[in-house]
Amino acid sequence: MSAETSLAETIPDAARPALLGGVRTHWDKVRGRWFLLAPERAIALDEIGRAILAEADGARSFAEIVDRLAARYDAPRARIAGDARAFLAALIERRMAEARR
Amino acid sequence: MTDTAAQGTPPHDTPAPPMAMLAELTHRCPLACPYCSNPLELIGRKAELGTAQWAGVLRQAAELGVLQLHLSGGEPAARRDLEDITAAASGAGLYTNLITSGVGLTCARVRALAAAGLDHVQLSVQGPDAASADEIGGYRGGFARKLEVALWVGEAGLPLTLNAVMHRRNLDRVDQMIALACELGARRLEVACVQFHGWATLNRGALMPTRAQAARASAAVKAARERLKGVLVIDFVPPDHYARYPKACMGGWGSTGLNVMPDGTVLPCHAAMTIPGLVFERVPERALAEIWRHSAAFNAFRGEAWMQEPCRSCERRHLDRGGCRCQAMALAGDPAATDPTCVKSPLNARLRAAAEADSEAAGTLTYRPAPA
Numbered sequence: 001m002s003a004e005t006s007l008a009e010t011i012p013d014a015a016r017p018a019l020l021g022g023v024r025t026h027w028d029k030v031r032g033r034w035f036l037l038a039p040e041r042a043i044a045l046d047e048i049g050r051a052i053l054a055e056a057d058g059a060r061s062f063a064e065i066v067d068r069l070a071a072r073y074d075a076p077r078a079r080i081a082g083d084a085r086a087f088l089a090a091l092i093e094r095r096m097a098e099a100r101r
Numbered sequence: 102m103t104d105t106a107a108q109g110t111p112p113h114d115t116p117a118p119p120m121a122m123l124a125e126l127t128h129r130c131p132l133a134c135p136y137c138s139n140p141l142e143l144i145g146r147k148a149e150l151g152t153a154q155w156a157g158v159l160r161q162a163a164e165l166g167v168l169q170l171h172l173s174g175g176e177p178a179a180r181r182d183l184e185d186i187t188a189a190a191s192g193a194g195l196y197t198n199l200i201t202s203g204v205g206l207t208c209a210r211v212r213a214l215a216a217a218g219l220d221h222v223q224l225s226v227q228g229p230d231a232a233s234a235d236e237i238g239g240y241r242g243g244f245a246r247k248l249e250v251a252l253w254v255g256e257a258g259l260p261l262t263l264n265a266v267m268h269r270r271n272l273d274r275v276d277q278m279i280a281l282a283c284e285l286g287a288r289r290l291e292v293a294c295v296q297f298h299g300w301a302t303l304n305r306g307a308l309m310p311t312r313a314q315a316a317r318a319s320a321a322v323k324a325a326r327e328r329l330k331g332v333l334v335i336d337f338v339p340p341d342h343y344a345r346y347p348k349a350c351m352g353g354w355g356s357t358g359l360n361v362m363p364d365g366t367v368l369p370c371h372a373a374m375t376i377p378g379l380v381f382e383r384v385p386e387r388a389l390a391e392i393w394r395h396s397a398a399f400n401a402f403r404g405e406a407w408m409q410e411p412c413r414s415c416e417r418r419h420l421d422r423g424g425c426r427c428q429a430m431a432l433a434g435d436p437a438a439t440d441p442t443c444v445k446s447p448l449n450a451r452l453r454a455a456a457e458a459d460s461e462a463a464g465t466l467t468y469r470p471a472p473a
Contacts, residue, residue, distance in 0.1 A: 010331075020288070022221050022260035026194070030118055030166035037196040039221040039260050039289055040336075042120055042168045095288040095334050 007085045010092060011062050015099035017088050018058030023096045025053055038096045048073075052084050058100055062088075115394060116403060118166025121358040123173055123371065126155065126186065128363055130175040131204045133239030133468040134227065136266060136301040136308060139175065140362075140374050143472035148364040152182040154385055156189035158361060161389040163193035167359075170195040171223075175363070178205030184213045191218025198223055200264070203250035204243055211250065215257035222254045223262040223291075229277035233270065239468045251285040262289040267318065268308035269460060275318045279325045283333055290333055292322055294340040298372050298427060306464025309456055315343045342456035346417060347424025347440035354402035354426055359393060367392045369399055372427040376436045402426050407437050411445040 011017060019025075023038040025045065034045040036053065045053070051072070055065040066084060070077040091097035128143040150158070162170065170190050177183055178201055190197040198221045199214065211222075224247055228234030231244040238244075254261045263285065265271075265278040275292060282290040294315070295301055295308055310318075322337045329335070341348055351358050351370045360368040365383040373379065379398040393399060401407065405418060412423040423429070424440025432441040433448055441448040 020260065021258050024196075024220075026168065026196070028166070028168060030164070035168060037168060037220070039198065039223075039262050040169070042196070093331050095331070 010089045011099045013063040017056040121169040122167045123171045123360045126177045128175040129179040135304040135466045136295040137469040144363040165390045173200040188217040203247040208253045211253040225264045261287045263287040264291045268295045269310045272310045272314045291336045293338040303467045305459040306462035309459035311460040341442040347442045349421045350425035353422040355399040
């Protein structure tokens with residue numbers, strides 16, 4: 001099984017990704033950047049990571065999220081889908097997010 | 102010992118802000134763990150900062166750039182105002198973690214803490230079953246209470262980390278600890294081997310793991326991580342006496358975190374008072390930001406100018422920053438020496454031999470009495 005197939009199984013197009021309770025984004029005014037705050041972890045977020053998490057509200061499907069980001073950033077849908085899947089799957093593996101079915 | 106520590110380095114370029122702060126709200130604790138990591142001289146109740154003082158310190162911490170706050174102790178639940186302090190932390194925008202033994206918490210208090218904005222609970226466990234856990238903690242009924250607390254934490258919608266402190270008596274049961282973490286619905290498990298500083302040094306003969314145990318535990322954790330991917334995250338702190346290189350203690354002195362004692366004394370790490378010659382300042386008398394940026398104690402081991410050989414020319418110095426300053430003090434008698442847990446330290450062979458000898462000893466447990 002390829003890495004891509006495995007990610008697609010973790011987050012199918014119809015799944016609705018969301019951060020788990022106790023995990024949140026935070027604007028750090030001292031450092032002037034966004035962080036993802038989770039148990040024992042503070043992860044600096046870049047623009048795209050922040051944008052993905054802002055869409056991942058547990059209501060929108062993964063496919064909808066990709067559509068919205070592709071429109072907003074005027075970027076190829078396949079590339080956005082690949083980036084967003086890898087990003088969210090890493091958070092799921094680290095017990096910071098979930099993909100609701 | 103060199104003069105570096107006593108005098109501090111010259112005024113440093115403004116250091117990056119700290120990411121995390123450990124607030125030791127009290128040193129009072131119902132448990133009597135023989136590896137207690139609080140300083141040898143405990144601070145009594147009368148000297149503890151009050152609610153409003155803590156709230157002020159927490160606001161200062163957030164303004165300084167602290168993102169993660171750990172409310173700890175002793176047992177933080179021994180303070181009746183824990184809920185108010187939590188609300189102050191949450192109000193300041195801090196990600197607030199409660200580090201607790203669970204003793205002193207009730208279902209109502211856990212709910213109140215969640216309502217006050219608590220983000221996460223880290224619950225300590227002394228063993229995978231009541232008999233062994235309560236023996237180490239010196240508190241009968243402690244284990245049963247922890248199981249209840251884990252349930253209440255889940256019901257309140259808070260994420261749970263289990264913190265398993267490991268040593269010779271329980272290191273072979275790491276798989277049972279992992280199973281317990283899964284059973285209790287924890288997202289994370291910290292498998293932390295005892296650091297033999299302070300009070301724990303009295304119990305080296307009773308608690309020092311064997312080298313074989315350390316290797317077995319490391320393999321068990323590795324296998325469990327693979328098996329439990331996406332279910333349980335496991336952090337492992339191996340016994341450093343058997344490691345090749347030291348840990349970058351605190352991510353580097355004065356670089357990432359700070360520690361506030363119950364009376365407001367601000368430390369670069371929880372054991373820093375074991376280093377003679379350093380003068381530690383207190384909040385609220387001096388602003389937290391000033392202490393972080395300018396105090397001689399925080400500047401003493403920042404950067405690399407204080408390093409001696411073999412650290413000074415070592416290619417790993419950016420990774421481990423010479424290891425733990427307090428361990429260098431305790432084992433080499435010099436806080437600027439290479440941490441003797443490093444294979445490059447001239448004291449390393451002696452340290453390993455002593456650890457191996459202690460791991461074969463038949464020591465009895467010396468419990469920690471609570472402060473007045």
